[in-house]
Amino acid sequence: MATPLESPITFSNVGKARWWQSGLFASQTGYVLLALAVLFVVMNFASPYFFTQGNMQNVAKNFSFIAIATLGVTLVIIIGGIDLSVGSMMCFSAMITSMVMTQLSTPGAPGAEWFVHLADDGKTVIANLPGLILLISVLAGLGVALIVGLVNGFCIAVLGLSPFVTTLGMLSIVRGLGYVVSNGRGSFPGGPDADYFYALTSGVVFGMPAPFIYLVVLAVAMAVVLHHTGFGRHVFAIGGNEKAAALTGIPVVRVKIEVYVICALAAGLQGIIVSGWLGSAPANMATSYELNVIAAAVIGGANLAGGIGGPLGAIVGCMLLEVIRNGLVLAQVNSYWQQALVGVIIIAAVLVDRVRSRMA
Amino acid sequence: MAETLLELAGISKTYPGVRALDNVSLRVCRGEVLGLIGENGAGKSTLMRVLGGVVAPSEGVIRIGGIDHAEMTVTEATRCGIAFVHQELNLFENLDVAANVFIGREPLTGGPLRLVDNAEMRARVTPLLQRLGADFTPNTLVENLSIAERQMVEIAKALSIDARVIIMDEPTSSLTISETERLLEVIADLKAHGISVIYISHRLGEIMTCADRVVVLRDGRTVGELARDELSHAAMIRLMIGRDLKALYTPPKRPAQPGGCDIAGVVTTAFPDRQIDLSVRRGEILGLAGLVGAGRTSLARAVFGIDPLLGGEIRIDGAPVGVASPRDAIRQGIYLVPEDRKKSGLVLELPIRENVTLANLLGHAWMWLIHGTSERKVAQDQARRLSIKAPSIDIEAVTLSGGNQQKVVLGKWLSMQPRVMFFDEPTRGIDVGAKSEIYALMRELADQGVAIVMISSDMEEVIGVSDRVAVMHEGAVSGVLERAQFSEYNVLRLAIGQQLETQALETMEAAAT
Numbered sequence: 001m002a003t004p005l006e007s008p009i010t011f012s013n014v015g016k017a018r019w020w021q022s023g024l025f026a027s028q029t030g031y032v033l034l035a036l037a038v039l040f041v042v043m044n045f046a047s048p049y050f051f052t053q054g055n056m057q058n059v060a061k062n063f064s065f066i067a068i069a070t071l072g073v074t075l076v077i078i079i080g081g082i083d084l085s086v087g088s089m090m091c092f093s094a095m096i097t098s099m100v101m102t103q104l105s106t107p108g109a110p111g112a113e114w115f116v117h118l119a120d121d122g123k124t125v126i127a128n129l130p131g132l133i134l135l136i137s138v139l140a141g142l143g144v145a146l147i148v149g150l151v152n153g154f155c156i157a158v159l160g161l162s163p164f165v166t167t168l169g170m171l172s173i174v175r176g177l178g179y180v181v182s183n184g185r186g187s188f189p190g191g192p193d194a195d196y197f198y199a200l201t202s203g204v205v206f207g208m209p210a211p212f213i214y215l216v217v218l219a220v221a222m223a224v225v226l227h228h229t230g231f232g233r234h235v236f237a238i239g240g241n242e243k244a245a246a247l248t249g250i251p252v253v254r255v256k257i258e259v260y261v262i263c264a265l266a267a268g269l270q271g272i273i274v275s276g277w278l279g280s281a282p283a284n285m286a287t288s289y290e291l292n293v294i295a296a297a298v299i300g301g302a303n304l305a306g307g308i309g310g311p312l313g314a315i316v317g318c319m320l321l322e323v324i325r326n327g328l329v330l331a332q333v334n335s336y337w338q339q340a341l342v343g344v345i346i347i348a349a350v351l352v353d354r355v356r357s358r359m360a
Numbered sequence: 361m362a363e364t365l366l367e368l369a370g371i372s373k374t375y376p377g378v379r380a381l382d383n384v385s386l387r388v389c390r391g392e393v394l395g396l397i398g399e400n401g402a403g404k405s406t407l408m409r410v411l412g413g414v415v416a417p418s419e420g421v422i423r424i425g426g427i428d429h430a431e432m433t434v435t436e437a438t439r440c441g442i443a444f445v446h447q448e449l450n451l452f453e454n455l456d457v458a459a460n461v462f463i464g465r466e467p468l469t470g471g472p473l474r475l476v477d478n479a480e481m482r483a484r485v486t487p488l489l490q491r492l493g494a495d496f497t498p499n500t501l502v503e504n505l506s507i508a509e510r511q512m513v514e515i516a517k518a519l520s521i522d523a524r525v526i527i528m529d530e531p532t533s534s535l536t537i538s539e540t541e542r543l544l545e546v547i548a549d550l551k552a553h554g555i556s557v558i559y560i561s562h563r564l565g566e567i568m569t570c571a572d573r574v575v576v577l578r579d580g581r582t583v584g585e586l587a588r589d590e591l592s593h594a595a596m597i598r599l600m601i602g603r604d605l606k607a608l609y610t611p612p613k614r615p616a617q618p619g620g621c622d623i624a625g626v627v628t629t630a631f632p633d634r635q636i637d638l639s640v641r642r643g644e645i646l647g648l649a650g651l652v653g654a655g656r657t658s659l660a661r662a663v664f665g666i667d668p669l670l671g672g673e674i675r676i677d678g679a680p681v682g683v684a685s686p687r688d689a690i691r692q693g694i695y696l697v698p699e700d701r702k703k704s705g706l707v708l709e710l711p712i713r714e715n716v717t718l719a720n721l722l723g724h725a726w727m728w729l730i731h732g733t734s735e736r737k738v739a740q741d742q743a744r745r746l747s748i749k750a751p752s753i754d755i756e757a758v759t760l761s762g763g764n765q766q767k768v769v770l771g772k773w774l775s776m777q778p779r780v781m782f783f784d785e786p787t788r789g790i791d792v793g794a795k796s797e798i799y800a801l802m803r804e805l806a807d808q809g810v811a812i813v814m815i816s817s818d819m820e821e822v823i824g825v826s827d828r829v830a831v832m833h834e835g836a837v838s839g840v841l842e843r844a845q846f847s848e849y850n851v852l853r854l855a856i857g858q859q860l861e862t863q864a865l866e867t868m869e870a871a872a873t
Contacts (some may be wrong), residue, residue, distance in 0.1 A: 229728045230721035237718055240707035247666070247704050248719045248772065249690040307709050 028301035028353040029313040036320050043323065047330040055326070057209055061202075063315075063322035064211035065274050066293055070314040071215075071222055072266025073290075074297045075259050078226075079239045080306025081156065081163040083263050085170035087289035089145055090271030092178045094281035097141030097272045098189040099181065104133045105191020116192065127192040134193040134200075138272060145268025146261060148174055153257030171290065179283050186282035189275065201276020211273050218266070219311040226310060235259060239306030295342060296321055299349045320345065365390045365556055366411075366442075366525055371420035373406055373580075380406045381417070382580045388525055391554040393547060395571030397561065399600055399791035403580040404560050408527050411558075412444055413437035443518030445528045451502045451510055458485045458498035461517045488516040492546055508539035515546065519555075526550065527558045532566060533789050536652035536817065537855065544570050562791065564593050565820060576600055601793050609824050610800070613807045616641035616827065620811035621694070621780040623663065625672035630658035631835025632670055638830055638837055640780070640811040642677075645802055647826030648815045649851050655835040656815045657699060660782045664696040665689040676779055690719060693779030697769055697786055699815075701762070705769040708758035712750060713739040715757050716771045723776075742771030746801065763794025770801065781805065783814045787821060799825050819848050833857040 043050040069086050076083045104115045105125055115133050119126050127133060148170060155166045189197050203210045226232035234255045237245040246252045275281040300317030302309030324345070325338050366388045373381040381403045388394050398404050409415040411422065413432035422429045424440045432440075451460050458481040459466075467484070469477035485498040494512045502510060511531055518526045528547075532540045547557050547570050561567055567574060574586040576599040584599040620641040627635055636659055640646040648656050661667045663674055665683035673680045676692060683689045689696070698704040706715055716739040717724055724735040739753045746767040750760060757768055766786065773781065783802065787795040802825065806812050816822045822829055829841040831854035839854040850860055 224729075228730050230725055230730065231728070233714060233718065233721055233730070237707045237710065237714075240709045241703070243704045244698075244707055245718075247664075247686055247696065247698055249687045250718070251687060307707075 027308075027313075028349060029310065029316055031352050031356070032299055032301065032313070032320060032349055033316050036316060036323065039320070039323055039327070043327050043330070046327070049330060050327070053207070055330075057204070057207070059319075059322055059326050060212040061209035061277070062326070063318040064209060064215045065277070066270070066289060066296060066321075067215050067315055067318040068211070068218060068273070069267045069270040069289070069293045070296045070300075070318050071218055071311055072263035073293050074300070074302045074309045074311065074314040075222070075226075075235065076163075076263045077294075077297055077302040077304060078235055078306065078309040079256060079259050080242065081256070081259070082167060082294070082304070083152065083260065083267075084164065084167040084290045084294075085148065085152065085174055086263065086267035086270075086293050087286045087291075088171050088174035088178065089148055089264055089267035090274060090286040090289060091281065091283070092148075092174045092271070093141040093145045093268030094271035094275035094285060095178050095182055095187050095283070096144050097137045098187040098275060098281045100140040101133055101137035101193060101197070102187065102190040104136065105193070125192055131193060131196055133191060134196050137189075137193075141272050142265055142268050145264040149261035149264030150257065152264065153260035156260065157253040157256035175287075182281075182283050184283050186280055186285070188280045197276055198279070201273045211277075214269075214273065215315070219315055222311040231255065231258070236307060239308070292321065292342075295346050299346055301349075301353070363390045364388070365425070367423040368407070368411065369421045369423060371407065371410055371417045371422070373403075373410060373415065374418045380580050381410070383420075384577065384580070384582050386575055386582070388556045388558060390524075391551050391556060392572045393551055393557045393559055393570050395559050395561070395567040395574035396577070397564070397567060397574060397596060397600055398577035399793055402577040402600070402791075404577055405529065406580075407577070408444070408529060408558070408560070411437065411442060412527065413442075438521060441522060441524035443521060443523035443526050445511060445514040445518065445526060445531055451513060453503035454501070456499050456501050457489070457496065457505075457513050457516075458482050460502055460513055461485050461488070461498075461520050465521075484520065485516060488519050491519070491549075492516060493542070506539075507534045508536070508542065511535075511543065512546070515550075523555065525556045525558060527560070529560045530562065530789060531559070532561060532563060534652075537819070537852065538651060540566065562789065562795075563818065563820075564596050567591070567596065568593070578602060597792060600791075610803045612643055612645075612803070612827060614643065616644035617809060618642070619677040620644070621663075621813075622675040622678075623659070623672070624675065626659070626662060626669060626674065627671035628655060628658040628662040628835070629667050629670060631655050634835035635672060636832075636835070636837055640813050642779075642809045642811050643806050644827045645806050645812045645814055645825060647822040647829040648813055648832065649817075649819075649822045649829055650832035650838075650855050652817060654832040654855065656832050657784055658835075659832070660696055660784055660813070660815060663689070663780075664694060664782065690776075693777055694782070695773040695776075695778050695780070696782045697766075697773065697784060699784040699788070701765050701769050706757045706765055709756055711754045711756055712743065712748065712760075712768050712771075713753040715768050716742050716753075716775055719772050720776050738775050739771070742775050745774070746771050747797065761791075761794075763790040763797070766790060766794070766798065770798070774805070778805065778810050780811045781813070783812065783816075785816060785818075786814060787816075787818065795821075819851065822851060823848065831855050 049055055069090060073083055073086055103109050104112050106112050107116055107118050107125060116125050116127055118124070152167055152170055155161045156163050200210060205213055226235065234245065234250045237250055238252055238255055242252060271286060274286065278285070296317035297309065297314055298304065299320060300313030302313055321342060324341060328335060328338055364387055368384065368386040371381055371384045372379065384403065384407055396404050406415060410417045413434040413436055416431040422432055429436070452463065462481050467477040467480040468474050469480070482498040489496070489498065492512045492515060494509065496505060496509060502513065505513065515526065531543060535543065544566065547559070550557055559567065559571060568591055571591065572588050574591060574596060575582060576584045576596065578600060586595055618641065620639060622639040623636055625635045625637060650656050658667060662669050663683065665685045665688050674683060675681065681692045683692065683694065702708060707718070713736060717735050721730060724731050724738070736753070743750065743753050748764050748767045748771065750764060757765055760768065786798055790798070802812055802814065814826060823846050827843065829846060829851060830837050831839050831851055833855060834857065838857055839860060841850055853860060
């Protein structure tokens, strides 16, 4: 039906992109991945200890301690938002989890009689159903994260408050609540299920730290959701052009709330895992971690303007930070340099991407 | 022949792999309005960027007042008296009018303190605004001004640097009919004061009104020049597209069917004390004309569920439908092709494929997972049907021309089942060839039984494409014209709230008897 043109259209001016100019290789994630590979090689020569199994496990475990939260924050960054409350969220969820666990495991405490009884010796506490306390306490920790995520999402998507201000406020609120419920002392996981808890959070499975396995599973799930489901498309569309997304019938408010909830849940889960490794949930746990998490996401290629990012980038960003930290330790550099270097890397990563897009 | 003020001689501009300008020559005389026309991508904007010093030409000479320049810088261009009134206005909304006019060259006072002399700025801007007939003051914040008023600020800025040539790139694309006339008057006044204007527009009617001479570009080359007495729509279109354009109007293949969309007593938030009654049959294209701000877009927003309905109801095929959100509207088969495709129609960073399927992802999903093959097929079909000119459906929408972007927006809706479609200024800023393709598509849709409402401020389009025209004035429908009654005069009378002459007569007769 369209008007025919005089001559067929050719696209000689549109250069055919080579394989290294498209996809992963043309993205910031690609460059950072390359930098990471180079760093691995350099470290291998610099320190014989670097590639030992012990050190690699250590590295994997350490970066897993921020990477799950980074996955969540990456999602928020893709929709063009930001979540500053993840550090506080980690602490609060961990605290609630260990407090619930301890509470339910104390014979005589209200409600505890359903879960534990005393052994015949009158001292040993025995669980009525092993693992049940752990399940409930983890759900409690995630439950508070869910609520915080809902509040964040409601304020941002429904009331239209700025994500920065909302989550900055939430950073303070959640941290404050943590101090209130624990009286500033922090809490310790205890009771008959504590051993399961430690096994699941700081154990080693098939030679790999448990948190690393959770991370891989969640990252794969996130990749599938982002690229192969309607929800994922909606997330990218909202980050790219929120107005057009709304006019296309995308439930913008719902998707935004869901994203903030997922982010809070990821932070909560991360906090619970970290507390298992620490053996406690101190009230100042994960203070200012939100900055590391956001830094890792940005280094990995998530664009704070929205619309760009992914789980691979999140992991690569966390990994780079951890390998550098580890490398500095092995090289016996004053560890105070680490923070300054992280800043340099953040700027360098976005600078490289900037230079690349100028050249293209 | 009047004194030549500016001359571009043999200008070429080559980008890697593409020759944007090929040996283009152009002359502007003192006090002349030069119309510059051509389809999108013909090189008009590049040529003007060369003149404005934004882009350096690969070959050729820019001759201003007899002095040759191989290339210009923005500062040099300004010093030579070349000023731009941009299509996307470059003003600082948070500053007032005076500050915008003098931005970057504020008069200073206080000696070494180098304070900005606000009083001096205001005193110098006031006469300029008076001359342009503007009814705002130098202290008005730009964010409170309409697009037409902002344009006046840009022109005032040009006058304040003693511009000799003012380049206007699509200045009327967002103006109402009366604002356009006002601008044309201002241009006539500038001309009377010896200032030249290079006027770039797709609206040939305006070019006919104001241009002394027209230069036509096609594919980066000058393909013709028309003197004032040679100007005609047909001549210009023939040069622009290198062929004759068929008459705009294609009659429907079959008469409008019963059913369609009834808008009954609808009250929108923009005009809470007015009711709108309007109906559009299946198979018909209803033009919706009126001045900008007459409530056409707010009507479309209300029907599409963006703004709440304050009253009345919307019926499709006689059955009332609830539209509390765009999602509801889409579910009912009411689709909106919005006015500003870049801001509201597309996600520019996403590929064509994902833009097309965005509204109907679940239609391509199995257990929430999107089925890539089915998605590609739908996007391919739409790209072919709409002849979207792109090397592949995987390239990002941002790289497409305006006409092709609009087709992607259309493809998004056509891949589903439309019943009622609202087109809000569907061809704004789109070149002539793509325009006629979009008209053809609208007709094809109507023939398939879709009820179409086309909001347009382009008079040629309203009269040329519609089967009936409804005209809005201050939030209500002031009249509906059948094809036999179509004329610019009739549309304008209704748009400014007057009755049609025949109606006026009848009323008088009725009163007399």
